[in-house]
Amino acid sequence: MNTHEKLKLEYADNVMIAYVSDDIDHHRAKGIREGIDARLYADRPERFLLDMSEVSFMDSSGLGLILGRFTLCRELGIDFALSNPSREVEKILDLAGTSRLIRIEKSEKRKDK
Amino acid sequence: MKRTKVNEMKVIFDSKSENESLARYICAAFCAVFDPTVEALADVKCTVSEAVTNCVVHAYKDTVGKIYMTLKAYNDSSVSISIRDKGCGIEDTKQAREPLFTTDLAGERSGMGFPIMESLSERFSLKSKPGVGTQVSMSFKLDKNTKG
Ligand SMILES: Nc1ncnc2c1ncn2[C@@H]1O[C@H](COP(=O)(O)OP(=O)(O)OP(=O)(O)O)[C@@H](O)[C@H]1O
Numbered sequence: 469m470n471t472h473e474k475l476k477l478e479y480a481d482n483v484m485i486a487y488v489s490d491d492i493d494h495h496r497a498k499g500i501r502e503g504i505d506a507r508l509y510a511d512r513p514e515r516f517l518l519d520m521s522e523v524s525f526m527d528s529s530g531l532g533l534i535l536g537r538f539t540l541c542r543e544l545g546i547d548f549a550l551s552n553p554s555r556e557v558e559k560i561l562d563l564a565g566t567s568r569l570i571r572i573e574k575s576e577k578r579k580d581k
Numbered sequence: 582m583k584r585t586k587v588n589e590m591k592v593i594f595d596s597k598s599e600n601e602s603l604a605r606y607i608c609a610a611f612c613a614v615f616d617p618t619v620e621a622l623a624d625v626k627c628t629v630s631e632a633v634t635n636c637v638v639h640a641y642k643d644t645v646g647k648i649y650m651t652l653k654a655y656n657d658s659s660v661s662i663s664i665r666d667k668g669c670g671i672e673d674t675k676q677a678r679e680p681l682f683t684t685d686l687a688g689e690r691s692g693m694g695f696p697i698m699e700s701l702s703e704r705f706s707l708k709s710k711p712g713v714g715t716q717v718s719m720s721f722k723l724d725k726n727t728k729g
């Protein structure tokens with residue numbers, strides 16, 4: 469496990485999960501991106517899940533972060549999915565019309581605060 | 582009832598990325614007097630974040646300049662926010678407003694800032710002059726009864 473700012477990374481059974489929380493704007497996106505990408509390059513998991521259940525605010529910089537990881541995973545041959553986006557995240561995804569591009573996985577269990 | 586201004590605030594700040602969240606919180610606090618819904622407040626914060634980020638990323642690029650934010654509140658529970666910079670300006674504003682249009686191909690930008698601002702605000706206008714600067718003006722209805 470690796471903690472970078474408010475980013476938590478878990479890696480087990482060839483699946484990497486990145487938990488991103490709080491506000492995602494341009495100011496924070498760079499640190500999150502670097503934290504994730506370093507581990508994607510190093511560990512090369514089969515699957516990568518970007519968990520955004522705890523994101524309380526997101527603007528187009530967050531959209532860029534999602535689409536950028538989607539593209540990188542495709543280049544590295546890693547299966548990408550966005551897991552449990554919060555309402556704030558879903559709203560921006562809807563506005564951008566990314567639903568055809570990005571696979572979203574919703575699990576029953578929501579993390580308890 | 583005649584629409585009159587009930588409050589006004591001007592804030593000038595550096596185009597540093599840490600001020601993106603500060604600008605959002607200032608606007609949210611300014612709107613609080615109307616007791617807006619969580620949703621309406623989220624829309625204000627998102628559009629402000631888009632406009633301020635554009636000043637930081639595009640207008641002043643690798644330099645630091647001033648961002649001028651003006652907030653006005655009206656007696657009909659509406660708020661107008663204008664965000665202005667004296668940066669590089671925009672050559673073609675019609676093209677800039679198109680979805681997916683971006684000039685920053687290296688920076689993981691999606692070109693969705695203006696489309697997001699337009700759809701989340703009640704009114705939106707963009708004025709820009711190359712070499713002079715850019716001004717984004719938006720207004721929002723915050724009355725709980727008139728909007729979801
Ligand atoms: N304040 C500004 N000064 C100069 N150019 C600007 C400004 N705001 C926007 N632009 C120009 O307009 C384009 C579109 O802006 P928009 O916010 O829609 O997308 P973006 O910033 O490129 O990407 P995103 O907002 O999705 O991260 C920018 O790429 C930039 O060329």
Ligand SMILES: [Mg+2]
Binds near residue numbers: 528631634693695
């Ligand atoms: Mg933008």
